[in-house]
Amino acid sequence: MTIEMSWWGDDNRAALFAEVIDKFEAENPDITVKQTPVGAPDDLFNRLATDFGGGGQTAPDVFALGGAKPQEYGSAGALLDLGTVADIVQADKYPDFSTTAATVDGTLYGLPTGGNATAAFVNVDLFEAAGVPVPDASWSWDDLIEAANTIGKAGLTTASGAPVYGLDLRIQDIIGTYAAQQTETGIYDFDGKLAVDADDIAGLYEKEVELQKGGGLPDPSIITAGWALPPDQQLYTLGQAAVTFGYSNLIGTYGAAGETLILPPPTDGDTAGVALLPSAFWAINANTKHPEASAKLVDWFLNEPAAAELIKDTRGLPFNPDTLAVVTPLLDAPGQAAAEYVQGVLDSGVVAPPQPDGGANMNKYSQDAETEVLFGRQSPQEAAETWVKNLSSDLD
Structure with a gap:
């Protein structure tokens, strides 16, 4: 039998997945996999829109989905209920919060390729140069503010003479985590409405004002210019900030600035508010003529050690703990630190809608x-009220 598999990515990914598929076909000689990689996600999504618009018979048997697509296609009845092949795909290996975005009304329609989690990154060298104790996972927001303000006022510079700041902040990288510290689900609830109020959001901006007044932040013009900078051009990576927030997979890039520690974001409560964010999901066409063969292919990509040894963390760190255990020893030191961090989130992370x-x-x-x-x-408070008003209007 022949089944078709489609995903997006560059030529390197296509070559890697071809190698994974070769091993799958060697183990399953009765199954041939037709490979149809595309360059960009929209290339695949446009094809799927056309295929499913015509009934779905021409869509691939197995394909990658991202963003809200698992919800969209799952709600439309286009995806196979993975509960019907749960034993094959080993769905029970995946924590509930890693599959939330692919679950509709209790039915699972996709499994995550892997993912990353929001983290705090700490430049140990800059903390030591400023004489500030290096934080640990128990730190609070007050600890961060005090440390960042002290470092920002210490007069440190890089080798080229550029000033060193306490915190390199991009608000979009931390606001969801901060919201989850207040609500335990994040910005949204499971009904698609806001879970936070203006007081919750104002708390984060109040902390930013404390950092601004205390010397922990760069000039506002530098902050706003940094929103869209790629990781290799950000202040932290250039050695100009002692702390930043970002996704765990950035530890290799951020490590260029010096010895880098990866920690949960600071919190004033019992939860760090961190959720794992899948890179993509594997899904199966509800119209496939070969559901079990398609499920075997998904299982191979996600749960087979021989495949994991090839894929490693190229699609995010695996959410199946058994697969993560295979991958982690194969990673470099920064990758292993990120894997250890993700394992901690797997054990205690929040479920984000x-x-x-x-x-x-x-x-x-x-x-x-x-x-x-x-x-x-x-x-x-005023800014937070505007934020709530605008986002609530969009959600309605």
Whole structure:
């Protein structure tokens, strides 16, 4: 029998997946896999829209989905209920919070390729140079503010003479985690509405004001210019900041700045608010003529040690703990640190609802509010109320 598999990515990924498929076919000689890689996610999504618009018979048997697509296609009945092949794909290996975005009304329609989690990155060298104790996983927001302000006022510079700041902050990288510290689910609830109120969001902007007044942040113009910078151009990577927030897979890039420690973000409560964010999901066409063969292929990519040894963390760190245990020893030192961090999140992370329709402007609204606060045009409370008003309107 022949089944078709499609994904997006560059030529290197296509070559890697071809090698994985070769091993699969060697173990399953009755199954031939037709490979149809595409360059960009939209290339695949456009094809799927056409195929499923015509009934789905021409769509691939197995394909990658990202963002809200598992919810969209699952709700439309286009995806196979993985409960029907649960034993083959080993769905029970995956923590509930790693599959939330692919679950509709209790039915699982996709399994994550892997993913990453929001983390704090600490430049140990800069902390030591400023005489500030290096934090650990128990740190609070007050600990961060005190440390960042002390380092920002220490007069440190890089080898080229550039100033060193306490915190390199991009509001969009931490606001969801901060919200989850307040609500345990994050910005949204499971009904697609806001789970936070203006007081919750104002708390984060109030902390930013403390950092601004205390010397822990760069000038607001530098902060706003840094929103869209790639990781290798950010202040932290250039050795100009002692702390930043980002995804765990960035530890290799951020490590260029010096000895880097990966920690949960600071918190004032019992939860760090961290959720694992899948890179993509493997899903199966509901119209496939070969559901068991398709399920075997998904299982091979996600759970087979021989495949894991090839794929490693190229699609995010595996969420199946058994697969993660295979991959971790094969990673370099920064990758192993990220894997250890992700394992901790697997054990204790929050369950974050998927981004609902209408949530696309959340980052923009967060940046707009930050601009108003940092340039002194609005108080944190005023900016947060505008944020809630705008996002609530979009969700409605």
